[in-house]
Amino acid sequence: MKQINEQYNQLTDYISDLLPDHHGVGVSVAIVKDSETIYSKGFGNARIGHAERPIDGDTRMSIQSISKNFMALSIMQLVEKNLIDLDDAVVTYLPYFRTKNKEQSDAITIRHVLSHTAGFPSEVGIANMIAPNVREIFSDTPTEFQEALDHYQLTEEEIASIKNREDITKWFEKVELEYPPGEGWNYCTDAYVILADLFEKVTGSKWEASLHDDILTPLDMKRTTSDSYVVEEDQNSARYYVGEDKIETPFPINPISAPIGYLYSTANDLGNYVTFHLNKESTVLQSELIEEMQKPIHLVSEEWRAPGCDVRSYGLAWFTDTYRGYKIVEHGGGQLGVRSLMTMVPELNLGVVVLLNFDGTIHHDICDKIMDVFIDSSHDI
Template identity: 40%
Template structure:
């Protein structure tokens, strides 16, 4: 599947509010993605999304070439629900959030709105306030609401290589291993980049960097981790600032240099 498929964006209940900068923006967005409003309104479950993709023509044969596909995580959630007989929201609450005590993390928009830790989203240009996205069906593709403290708990589990809390150590290792090289436009700083299971993997400062970033209208987020040094950084922004990625990298450089300096001092002693 090509990356630029907008069905998971357009099924948002407040899509018309999101695409409202101009009188025709919503219709233009539908046209851009090759959709009709009737087609979008017929999608009422994750299984409906999967069935919609069943009729979609692939651009290449599976395995020929890598391409990032955001909506794939919603399809994956539909598979998970059929295998586990649990809703995706209930599954990750029980098997990820609760074991890690991520008590301020939710996939439900209503819980986020009622939270005293919520942040409004803005566009940097003119500091224009943007609508909060409401998209429960497509939540697996990028609608988890969390905090810096909770993300620290999640990343600590990953870089610490802990076993049996969430998944086996062997499975965690597979997640962080490079499996396929990504397309050139996804490579940063001139380094070859690869994809693990849900994480991008590349060499950084002489070691392995594992990260994933994402964005919606008026929000940017990234987690960057160096497991060998047990260092991790999370950047959560309630605006569309494009520097979030570089900010995470610069913080990692400072932390790695500091750790290297401490190691040298201890070695001299």
């Protein structure tokens, strides 16, 4: 017990020392070890200014691209029910799906989309640009919104025409593949809307309903939701801040694109989620399919790797890598004022969740420090 308390104190001191330069903004951290949440703590504030309130392990926060892992898990549940196969072509279920080259896109499988190996370019933009508050997001200068449209080669009319997930899938007919399906890797965030469209066509029900009933409820994730209104109204929910002056940024809202990055959760709920993936609990998905999600499929492009790293890969909504000789499995997310990270070290049965409500990279520093403490203590045993 003494050693454990020393570890906790070491971590608390380390994180506390990182925060003075961040003007009162916050960090929420949860650590799971051997199927138990052993550390849950908030540092700083969920909101600053006149509405200041502290952050804790139950503070609802945007998790951005960690949302993709939930979408992937829902797809794997369809595989378990034999409703689909990962190597089925997307057009089998969405006959209107195509890119500029129909012959190429007819060969794109569900596995390709899940693993970002379909050939889509990374800079597509449509799924984020349909956010209802997109003009507020791009409002720093009078021309910023138009510059964003130009960057993604979009028009206001295109954005206004997107009413549902099927519209996003159909929009991909404008996309030119950068490589044949399966022969490269590009992180295309927008593609996960196609997966939600496929899920809804196969099941005949909204993805969010299944997410709640088949994943969140059995994993006791009571404070995880896709409903931005519920989160904004919750007193224990974060706001997000950018720049040295910590200016509040628009709240991340985008219901159509929820599967790419618009779910909201807490460090403690994500601790439950990581525990499920570590233990490969068959109550939500059979263990073989959980393992399938964590298997590397393709090396990621160079900008997604640490300097000198040549093993970082992507599976089915999980990055895989090594840290000090240990395999790690993780996914993160980020947008204006949002940073999220969940990391597993399977060999140590260790999971780490770090959520920020400001820009920066200290979520990685905190995660590395936590892994260091537990790796070092395992060597002492």
